[in-house]
Amino acid sequence: MRLCTICGADETRQYPANAPRSNLLCYSCLELKNLEAQIADIDLFKSNHTDDYFTHRFPPEIASHIFELAISSPETPEHKHLSPLTLGVVSRRWHEIAWSTPGLWTQVSVNLKAFFDRPKELLLRWIERTGQLPLSIHIFYDYDVSAQHAASFTDVFGIINEHASRWETLSLRMPFSLYPRLRSKRDKVPLLKHITIQPPRFIEDYVFDYKGEILDVCAVPPLPQTVMIRESPFTSIRIDWSNVTTLYFSQISVSDCLRLFQQAPQISQCSIDITHSDSHVRCPALNPITLPHLTKLHIHFITSDVTVAGTFLDSITLPALTHLEYNEAVDYIALAALLARSSCPLIHLNIGYFKDRMPSTQSLLQVLHTSLSLEDLHIKMTQLPKDFFDSLSVPPGNNLSDRAILLPRLQSFSYRGKLTFDWISFINCLDSRLFIQGEGGGPLLHSIDLTFYTIRRHSNPLLYYIDEGAAARIRRFQVERGIEVRIMNGLEDMLQYSIEASTR
Numbered sequence: 001m002r003l004c005t006i007c008g009a010d011e012t013r014q015y016p017a018n019a020p021r022s023n024l025l026c027y028s029c030l031e032l033k034n035l036e037a038q039i040a041d042i043d044l045f046k047s048n049h050t051d052d053y054f055t056h057r058f059p060p061e062i063a064s065h066i067f068e069l070a071i072s073s074p075e076t077p078e079h080k081h082l083s084p085l086t087l088g089v090v091s092r093r094w095h096e097i098a099w100s101t102p103g104l105w106t107q108v109s110v111n112l113k114a115f116f117d118r119p120k121e122l123l124l125r126w127i128e129r130t131g132q133l134p135l136s137i138h139i140f141y142d143y144d145v146s147a148q149h150a151a152s153f154t155d156v157f158g159i160i161n162e163h164a165s166r167w168e169t170l171s172l173r174m175p176f177s178l179y180p181r182l183r184s185k186r187d188k189v190p191l192l193k194h195i196t197i198q199p200p201r202f203i204e205d206y207v208f209d210y211k212g213e214i215l216d217v218c219a220v221p222p223l224p225q226t227v228m229i230r231e232s233p234f235t236s237i238r239i240d241w242s243n244v245t246t247l248y249f250s251q252i253s254v255s256d257c258l259r260l261f262q263q264a265p266q267i268s269q270c271s272i273d274i275t276h277s278d279s280h281v282r283c284p285a286l287n288p289i290t291l292p293h294l295t296k297l298h299i300h301f302i303t304s305d306v307t308v309a310g311t312f313l314d315s316i317t318l319p320a321l322t323h324l325e326y327n328e329a330v331d332y333i334a335l336a337a338l339l340a341r342s343s344c345p346l347i348h349l350n351i352g353y354f355k356d357r358m359p360s361t362q363s364l365l366q367v368l369h370t371s372l373s374l375e376d377l378h379i380k381m382t383q384l385p386k387d388f389f390d391s392l393s394v395p396p397g398n399n400l401s402d403r404a405i406l407l408p409r410l411q412s413f414s415y416r417g418k419l420t421f422d423w424i425s426f427i428n429c430l431d432s433r434l435f436i437q438g439e440g441g442g443p444l445l446h447s448i449d450l451t452f453y454t455i456r457r458h459s460n461p462l463l464y465y466i467d468e469g470a471a472a473r474i475r476r477f478q479v480e481r482g483i484e485v486r487i488m489n490g491l492e493d494m495l496q497y498s499i500e501a502s503t504r
Contacts, residue, residue, distance in 0.1 A: 005028055064101040068349040071104050078138045102131035110160065112141040112153055113175065127163055134168035134191050139182075141174040142200040150177070157181040164189050164217065173280060175203065176213040176236065184218040192222040195239065199231040207231050207251070212236050242266065245293075251275050251302070254312050261289045261316065271298040272314055276305060286342070288317045297323040310334040318342045320396040327352040332363035339370040346371045352380040361385035368406055375411045383418040389429040394436065408436065412447035418465055423470035430477055447484045454490030464489070468502040471495060 004026060058066070067355040071082050084104035085222065088095040098104055105126055115123075127135070137160060157178075164184030168191045173180075197215070199206040216238040222244040234249075234256035249257070257272060297318065300482035301309055309329035314337065321344035326335060330353065338344060349371060351364075364385065368374070385391075394405055410433075438444040454477070457464040466474070466487070474495060477483045487495040 002078060009399070060097055060100075060481065063097050064103070067098060068103045072107060086348060097231055099129060102129060102133050105129040106133050107136050107138070108140045108160075110137065110140070110156060112149075112156065112178075113143070115152065115156050120159060123156060123159050127461045130166075132166065135163060135166045136166055136169035136171070138169075138171040139174055141178065142202045144203060145175050145177050150181075151245075153178070153181065161185060165191070167192045169194040169196075169216075170217070171198075172215070173198040173200060175200055175206075176210050176232075179213045179215045179236070182215065182217055187219040189218050189222050192217075194227045195222075195224045195237070197230065197232050197237065202271050207233070210236060214489040240346050245269065246270070249273070252310060254315075255279045257312065258289060258315050265291065266293055267291055269296045270294060270295045271300075273300045273302050276303045276308060287313055290317045291320065293320055294318050296323040298327075299329070300325075300327040306330055318344055320344060321346055323348040325350040325352070329353070332360075332367050336363070336366040336370050339367065347373060348376045348378075349374055350378040361387060361391075364388075365391055365406070371407065372485075373409060374407050375409050377407065377410060377412070378414045381417040383414055383420040386421050387425070389421055389425040392433075393425075393429040394432040405436070407412055410445050411438070412449075413445065414449035414451075416451045417453065419455065423466055423474075427470055427473050430474075430483065434481065436501060442482050446482065449484075449486045451488040452490070452494070465501060466494060466498040468498075471498045471502060475499060 067084070067087055070087070071084060084098050084101075087104070088098045108123075108127060108130075110123065126377055139160070141332050159184065161184055165186055165188075167189050170182075170192060171194075183405055203209065210233055212235075214236060220235045221238055221240040223240045225243055226239075226246040227239070227244050228248040229237065230248075234252055241260060243266060244264045245266050246269045247260075247264065248271045249260070252260070252272060252274065253276055254274060258273065261267070299312075306329075309331040310333075313331070313334040316338065318338065321339075321342060324346060326349070329335075349367075351367075368377075392406055392410075430448070432467045433445045434443050438446065455463050474487070478485050487493070487497065489497075
C-alpha cells in the first residue's frame, strides 16, 4: 500500500476525515478527490442516459407525443409553455427527436424587437421545422415604430406572410402602423380560426394613434370563429363575421356593436364593453336585431351616459340566452324589457353596479319577475333594497302552484355590498322557501353567500354582530336543512364570530 508522503492518505480512495499526518489533506490529494468525484458524476450521468426512456425504451413517435404534451399541455397557461429549444439541449438524441417533431414548433412567437440584430434565418428555420401543420402566429412590439425600425421588420413579415395559408391562430400586440405589413400573397387564409388583437404595452393613449389603418390579411376576408379585440376600433379589422361564435370586444360604441351583431348571427358567447352611444343610431325598438344562438352575454358599460344601456338593449333580442352578466348600468327597465321580449331560458344572472345612483327596487324586481327560469342570482351593488328579501319570500297560501312566487327555480343566491336589510326578513325568506323542494327532497334554494363591505366593531357595533336569535336560526338552516349559508364581514366569518360571542 502506497501512502502520500505529505498527508499519509492511502490509495484506497477512502479518504480519512482527518489526514494521518496533518489536520487536512494536502493539495494534491484534494485535487485528486475532486477529480474522482467529477468522474463519478459523469458515470452516473452515463448510467441515467443509458436508462433514458425516451432514447431506448419508447419508440420515437411516443417520445414525440410526450414532448408535445410537455411543450403545450392544455392545462398549462400559454405564457408558461416550454420552448422546444429547451428539450433540444438535453442530449443529442433529444435534439434529434425535438427537431423531427413538427408539432413542437407550431407556436411561432415573434418579438419584433429581437429582430433588430437577430438573423431572420432563425425564424425561417423555426417555421421550416413545422412541416405543413397549422401555425399559431404571435407577433409582439410594444413601442412606437420609427421608419428605421419599420424597415428592419420587412423580412420578418415577409417570412410570416409566405406561410399565411397555414395560419390557424393570429395574435397581435403591435402598433396600428404595422397592420398593413401583415398581408397574405394569396387570396385566402383558409385555416384562420382565432384572432386576438391587444394594444402595445408601452404606448400611452394607443387608440388615438389610429389613422385609419386596417388589418386586411387577404383579398377574401377570413372566416374566424373566435375574435378577441381590446382597445382597437371596429373599423380597424376586415374579416367576415358570419362564422364568429365567440367574441370579446372592449371599448366599442353602441352603433359599431350593433353593426357587428348584424354581421355575426352565429355568436354563442359574447363579452363586450360599451363605451358610448352615437347620435346617428337609428330608432332601435322598430326592428331589434335577433341573435338566435347567443347563450352567454357579458355586458359592461363604461360610460356616464345613463341612456346608453337602454339604447343598446332595446336594439337586440336574445331568445337563447341562458347566462347574463350585466354591469355598471342603472337601466333595469330596459333589461326587463329585453328579457320579456326574448322569452329566453335565463338560468344565470349576475348584476353589478357600484355607482352612486341606485336602481329602484321596482325596476330590479321587474327584471326578476321576467326571469322565471332563473336558478343562480348574483348581485354586486352598493346596497341591496331593504325589502328585497320580503319580495323574495314565498307568500302564504294552501296551494303552492297558486302562489305568485318570485324566482320559483332559484337554487343559489349571492350578494356583495352594504348590509342594508334586517335579519328577520332574511330568515323569514329562507323559512318560506323551504317548501320549494329540489329533486332530492331538500330545499331547492340550497346555497346563499353574503359578503358585506367591512363593518368596524367600534364604529357600528349593532351591525357588526348578527343577533343571537337570528344567528341560531341561520345555524339550524345549515345543520337541519342542509342549506349552505356563508356570511362574511369583509374577510371575517360574520356568522361564526357572532355565534361565538353569544356563547361567552
